[in-house]
Amino acid sequence: MSSVVLSQLLLGLINGSFYALLSLGLALIFGLMKIVNFAHGALYMLGALLAWLMLEKLGLGYGWALLLSPLVIGGLSALVEIGLIRRLRHLDPLYGLLLTFGLALLIQALAVMKYGTSGQPYPVPKFLVGADNLGFMILPRYRMWVITASIVVCLAVWAVIEKTRLGSTLRAAAENPRLLEAFGVSVPRLVTATYAFGGALAAFAGVLAAPMQQVRPLMGVDIIIVVFAVVTVGGLGSIGGSIITGFALGIAEGFT
Amino acid sequence: MVRRIAILTLTSALALACNKDKGEGGGEKGGEGKGEGKVTAETGTAGEKSGAGAAGIRIGVLTDMSGLYADLSGEGSVEAAKMAVEEAGGKVAGKTIEVISADHRNKPDVGSAVARRWLENEGVDVIVDVPTSSVALAVNELTRAQNKVFIASGPASADLTGKACSPNTVHWTYDTWALANGTGGEVVRSGGKTWFFITADYAFGQALERDVTKVVTEAGGKVLGGVKHPLNNTDFSSFLMQAQGSKAQVIGLANAGGDTINTIKQAAEFGLGKSGQKLAGLLVFISDVHALGLDVAGGLMLTTAFYWDHDDGTREWSKKFAARHDGKMPTMVQAGVYAGVRHYLKAVAEAGDESDGRKVVEAMKKIPTDDPLFGKGTIDANGRKRHPVYLYQVKTKDESKAPWDYYKLVREIPADQAFNDPAKTGCSLVAGAAAPADAKGAADAKGDAKGAADAKGDAKGDAKSGTK
Amino acid sequence: MTSAGRQRIALLVAVVLLCAAPYVAYPIFLMKVMCFALFACAFNLLLGYAGLLSFGHAMFFGVAGYASAHAAKVWGLTPELSIGFGVLVAAALGAVVGRLAIRLAGIYFAMITLAFAQMIYFYCLQTPFTGGENGIQAVPRGKLLGLISLADNYSLYYFVLAVTLGGIAVTYRAVHSPFGEVLAAIRENEPRAVSLGYHTDHHKLIAFVLSAALSGLAGGTKAIVFQLASLTDVQWPTSGEVVLMTLVGGIGTITGPLVGATLVVMSEDLLASLGGWISVIQGFFFVLCVLLFRRGIVGSLAHWWPRRSSPPSSSS
Numbered sequence A: 001m002s003s004v005v006l007s008q009l010l011l012g013l014i015n016g017s018f019y020a021l022l023s024l025g026l027a028l029i030f031g032l033m034k035i036v037n038f039a040h041g042a043l044y045m046l047g048a049l050l051a052w053l054m055l056e057k058l059g060l061g062y063g064w065a066l067l068l069s070p071l072v073i074g075g076l077s078a079l080v081e082i083g084l085i086r087r088l089r090h091l092d093p094l095y096g097l098l099l100t101f102g103l104a105l106l107i108q109a110l111a112v113m114k115y116g117t118s119g120q121p122y123p124v125p126k127f128l129v130g131a132d133n134l135g136f137m138i139l140p141r142y143r144m145w146v147i148t149a150s151i152v153v154c155l156a157v158w159a160v161i162e163k164t165r166l167g168s169t170l171r172a173a174a175e176n177p178r179l180l181e182a183f184g185v186s187v188p189r190l191v192t193a194t195y196a197f198g199g200a201l202a203a204f205a206g207v208l209a210a211p212m213q214q215v216r217p218l219m220g221v222d223i224i225i226v227v228f229a230v231v232t233v234g235g236l237g238s239i240g241g242s243i244i245t246g247f248a249l250g251i252a253e254g255f256t
Numbered sequence B: 001m002v003r004r005i006a007i008l009t010l011t012s013a014l015a016l017a018c019n020k021d022k023g024e025g026g027g028e029k030g031g032e033g034k035g036e037g038k039v040t041a042e043t044g045t046a047g048e049k050s051g052a053g054a055a056g057i058r059i060g061v062l063t064d065m066s067g068l069y070a071d072l073s074g075e076g077s078v079e080a081a082k083m084a085v086e087e088a089g090g091k092v093a094g095k096t097i098e099v100i101s102a103d104h105r106n107k108p109d110v111g112s113a114v115a116r117r118w119l120e121n122e123g124v125d126v127i128v129d130v131p132t133s134s135v136a137l138a139v140n141e142l143t144r145a146q147n148k149v150f151i152a153s154g155p156a157s158a159d160l161t162g163k164a165c166s167p168n169t170v171h172w173t174y175d176t177w178a179l180a181n182g183t184g185g186e187v188v189r190s191g192g193k194t195w196f197f198i199t200a201d202y203a204f205g206q207a208l209e210r211d212v213t214k215v216v217t218e219a220g221g222k223v224l225g226g227v228k229h230p231l232n233n234t235d236f237s238s239f240l241m242q243a244q245g246s247k248a249q250v251i252g253l254a255n256a257g258g259d260t261i262n263t264i265k266q267a268a269e270f271g272l273g274k275s276g277q278k279l280a281g282l283l284v285f286i287s288d289v290h291a292l293g294l295d296v297a298g299g300l301m302l303t304t305a306f307y308w309d310h311d312d313g314t315r316e317w318s319k320k321f322a323a324r325h326d327g328k329m330p331t332m333v334q335a336g337v338y339a340g341v342r343h344y345l346k347a348v349a350e351a352g353d354e355s356d357g358r359k360v361v362e363a364m365k366k367i368p369t370d371d372p373l374f375g376k377g378t379i380d381a382n383g384r385k386r387h388p389v390y391l392y393q394v395k396t397k398d399e400s401k402a403p404w405d406y407y408k409l410v411r412e413i414p415a416d417q418a419f420n421d422p423a424k425t426g427c428s429l430v431a432g433a434a435a436p437a438d439a440k441g442a443a444d445a446k447g448d449a450k451g452a453a454d455a456k457g458d459a460k461g462d463a464k465s466g467t468k
Numbered sequence C: 001m002t003s004a005g006r007q008r009i010a011l012l013v014a015v016v017l018l019c020a021a022p023y024v025a026y027p028i029f030l031m032k033v034m035c036f037a038l039f040a041c042a043f044n045l046l047l048g049y050a051g052l053l054s055f056g057h058a059m060f061f062g063v064a065g066y067a068s069a070h071a072a073k074v075w076g077l078t079p080e081l082s083i084g085f086g087v088l089v090a091a092a093l094g095a096v097v098g099r100l101a102i103r104l105a106g107i108y109f110a111m112i113t114l115a116f117a118q119m120i121y122f123y124c125l126q127t128p129f130t131g132g133e134n135g136i137q138a139v140p141r142g143k144l145l146g147l148i149s150l151a152d153n154y155s156l157y158y159f160v161l162a163v164t165l166g167g168i169a170v171t172y173r174a175v176h177s178p179f180g181e182v183l184a185a186i187r188e189n190e191p192r193a194v195s196l197g198y199h200t201d202h203h204k205l206i207a208f209v210l211s212a213a214l215s216g217l218a219g220g221t222k223a224i225v226f227q228l229a230s231l232t233d234v235q236w237p238t239s240g241e242v243v244l245m246t247l248v249g250g251i252g253t254i255t256g257p258l259v260g261a262t263l264v265v266m267s268e269d270l271l272a273s274l275g276g277w278i279s280v281i282q283g284f285f286f287v288l289c290v291l292l293f294r295r296g297i298v299g300s301l302a303h304w305w306p307r308r309s310s311p312p313s314s315s316s
Helices: A003-033 A040-058 A064-085 A093-114 A141-163 A165-175 A177-180 A189-207 A219-232 A239-255 B001-026 B072-086 B108-121 B133-146 B175-187 B203-216 B237-246 B257-269 B286-292 B312-325 B332-351 B357-366 B440-450 C003-023 C027-049 C058-072 C079-103 C106-124 C153-175 C178-187 C191-195 C200-226 C236-249 C255-273 C277-291 C294-302
Strands: A130-133 A139-140 B056-063 B095-101 B128-131 B149-152 B170-172 B196-199 B222-228 B250-252 B280-281 B301-304 B369-371 B375-379 B389-394 B409-415
Touching: A003 A040, A003 A141, A003 A165, A003 A189, A003 A239, A003 B237, A040 A064, A040 A093, A040 A189, A040 A219, A040 B332, A064 A189, A093 A219, A093 B250, A093 C106, A093 C236, A093 C277, A130 A141, A139 A141, A139 B301, A141 A165, A141 A189, A141 A239, A165 A177, A165 A189, A165 B312, A177 A189, A189 A219, A219 A239, A219 C106, B001 B133, B001 B332, B056 B072, B056 B108, B056 B332, B072 B095, B072 B128, B072 B149, B072 B332, B095 B108, B095 C236, B108 B128, B108 B133, B108 C027, B108 C200, B128 B332, B133 B149, B133 B170, B133 B203, B149 B332, B149 B357, B170 B357, B175 B280, B175 B389, B175 B409, B196 B203, B196 B237, B203 B250, B222 B237, B237 B257, B257 B280, B280 B301, B280 C178, B286 C106, B301 B409, B312 B332, B332 B357, B332 B369, B357 B375, C003 C027, C003 C153, C027 C153, C027 C178, C027 C200, C027 C236, C027 C255, C058 C079, C058 C106, C079 C106, C079 C200, C153 C178, C153 C200, C178 C191, C178 C200, C178 C294, C191 C200, C236 C255, C236 C277, C255 C277, C255 C294
Parallel strands: B056 B095, B056 B128, B128 B149, B149 B170, B196 B222, B196 B250, B250 B280
Antiparallel strands: A130 A139, B301 B389, B369 B375, B389 B409
């Protein structure tokens, strides 16, 4: 294969990593709650923003950001679920969609107010600086890390969903929540946890993205539309489908 | 049914009432609306539609306040305009001058809506800046239709003095032809024969690519290919890979502001310089160099009409500017706003009447320009402001001795060579101009622009201030 | 005085006010309100009356804008023909998209319409005739029927007023008709409607195409008013905006979208000086409405304002 083709393939995989991570979270949330989480892009942006803030204000570097940002954003998502989304449980899930849409608007607009529309640069962490000559292209080390991290996380989540007891509980809740409650499982708590986890995944993707693209308040806006496409095509709610479609779309994008 | 109508009427009344008040506070003040002049002109009754018939002259700075061009224009442009107004004593021909501003967010629909409202409804006499060519082209049409003035100190597209030329527009500072001739010509001369373009896919990028391609091919070079990217793009990796794959000697960046910064940064990440390919930033501002840092930007060639450290005159003004603008030195766009407004005010004093845009622009063309920033210059029949342009190279970190000491002079391009010959631009205003390939385009543009002015044929603009 | 007499007077008053409006307020602002009011009305036909949430309505609005702009500028058609062309294009697009999307329901329908809208957006971004980021500029206002110049804001206002009222009238007629009744039945309980023998897909498709066509009417008119067709009109924030307008105004009411559109456009205008706060406030009201005011303004008012002697009608 010519070097151009190979390099586009690799670049596509990098973009696909973000699509896969984000659609994973979205698919999880949709599978259980039947709500399309429009706020996913905003959470992704908040993850990156938090990483930047941690660096600016607290001097905490990338490693800390990778760990803490998802936790904080996950917590925030949990609060949003309990405080707002839960109130619409009894209604058509379309209202949940509208709510998350409004939330996305609000969060992004607030970020723009504070930080303007152009981005804040976020430096590549020192231990990942530099590039490797792969022969057909020079690949910055950081981008290699992005592919690795997302594949690992995607596989881990997929394994949990498909192979563990927790995963089967989740799948049961998606199929028949009433029956599951009869078994003594608190479905509302499961829902909150899932939404929080989805938010954490989005934030994780955000932190990964921060050194590559600048931290911009609107960075979630364009990517979320693509992610919706991924999730719709990959089968709304299917974990494996979303992951694979995510990577595939990234690669396809690279060639067009 | 009655209830329905009552609700509708109430809402409409509310809407109208609120719109009524707009006449006073009015104007789309962008950002936090800092520091706009107080409205000294009485705007009379609601939604006043008259031109500056009211007691003052209104200057509207339409710019990018928060996007990828905000640093090279934005608030700095507003400050520059205010400096020019203050220097003139805040008054000209006995009328007070007011500066308002708005954010066009680099979108033609937002920009033209603001411009239209300013011109039709808020008595703005002249629009300045507009650093985005697609918006500038739209504003160009509006000022032509409403017979007001457009001082285009921000946009690059040479079409503003070419097929879209207008008797109401003065294109200040620079254009794509000058850039192509400057940086483009120099790079080809120093050995860069094969080119690959990374182009921002809108009016500016397209015009720049077109003009540089012409220069390259005329000098015996070859364009191997190019790729177009959306405005305000963040990830250039795939475009850079294609550029690399083309094996062109020169990768021409037909983009600006944030886009250029990102491309250059990522090119460094992907080790593009190592394989012998050179990056040619076709439009680079001092704000970009400042953002990139000299490690990354050092060695870049660029063409500019203004550099703060050029001579005593520029230095003095720039220091005054920096004091009002966070210590940042002015870019050529911001300098152009100052010089343009200054010359406009001189022309208004001469013409005596600011409400007839064409008359004012004629006066602007008649009076030779002279200011400490661009030196002595003239304005051509097609609206092109002519002054010398300079080729600079960015210093490396070691060469730079002080903050903002970024450039070293390579060559000065004298005024008569810096810009395109008016007769060759395809502008219909220039007597004996070569019939351009799309004469229809120019004719259409002028025909459509009859718009709200109700002017027929070549009626000289009777001040159609829009009052009925 | 009879209730019908009262209605007639109220209508007359409204018409007089509308005719006088451009002398009081900036006509372009009013026309913007009207275009969006029509757009929201068309959208509501689908959401409020057929119960289908489309997240891609901007595609009809924007594509019609491009079509009308092209017709007026490049083909030199008169404005009513240009706009008519825009409507046809939007309707055709609606038929194609509708055919494919109608099978689905709820979330899936919303997602599919969003997906289609994105495809249309990318197409508009790439294809040369739209001018990409530049848009189609300098669109001539032209002469209505070849006779009356619309270059003047006032003449244009009355034309737009007529168009908008016409569009709203069509919506009203569609809703208050046997067709409208069937749509309501489908919205309430589709399986039952099917079991009663109605071709629900057929009805939904017609509603979709009608909604698309009226959105196109709004979009084409807007392109003529502003003399510009741009990418903004096919982007999904525009789809989001029309949802907001309908939600705030009141889903499932005729006047709701009109009120919502007026308020949203007004707030954008008023708050323009506040810059970024517009989006914050819009987002906030969106969330607020979804949580607490699902009926929207008009819906809530209808709920609380006791009906007096109005004849039993299905919706206000």
